Amino acid sequence: MKIVETTNYQEMSEKAASFLINLVKEKPNATLGMATGGTPEGMYQLLIEDYKQNGTSYKEVTTFNLDEYIGLPKEDKNSYNSYMHQALFNFINIPESQIHLPNGMNADATKECEEYEKQISRNGGIDIQILGIGENGHIGFNEPGTSFDSKTHVITLTESTRIANSRYFNSLDEVPTKAVTMGISTIMQAKKIILLASGEKKADALYQLLHNEVDESFPASILQKHPNVTIIADRDALKNISVTSA
């Protein structure tokens, strides 16, 4: 696993944006796996700035997001569909038909999951998957205990994840209790993974990611088995890791 230590959040965002921009330049029809949460917001902002200044084109790019809440219409300001449009898609030239997020309103959630998984395969898989990390080690919305063999599936969110994400909602009650998420094995099939982390509150999670046994009780530990992972994290998030020896 490669670790890139940055001085702060801005530099983390710049390094991550460069990875994506270079990939899109080398492979204009790349498939990008997208993440939500606070961590990638700066990276998305820099992709928009690069698009405006340098015209990097997303006309042939396809995206698949990691997850979506169940029960929020895509127009809801807290859906991940809205997040992605406001953070990035509305400001670059990616065609709407090439954007994929699970539909959290599909009455047949099992079918939605199967279809999402098929769409990713039909597309030839994901070239680069961007990941954040939950303080409990979740990746996407794969909470502790999720099978490493899981494909896209429905997950019941833990109380701690709902509390962490309640900052975007008016109250904890409004935070959905379930989500559709790519599974661990879906994520592991991505050709390259970039995990972003910033701030002291992620320091324990990064330590466990790198030093725990690979175990379903800490989902992100599976990344130790992936052949091409780069962690881009700032000094605060890496404060428990000696980067030279990691």
Ligand SMILES: N[C@@H]1[C@@H](O)[C@H](O)[C@@H](COP(=O)(O)O)O[C@@H]1O
């Ligand atoms: N489903 C998302 C994850 O994909 C994200 O990595 C995590 C951390 O979010 P943040 O970046 O805001 O700390 O939150 C959510 O639960």
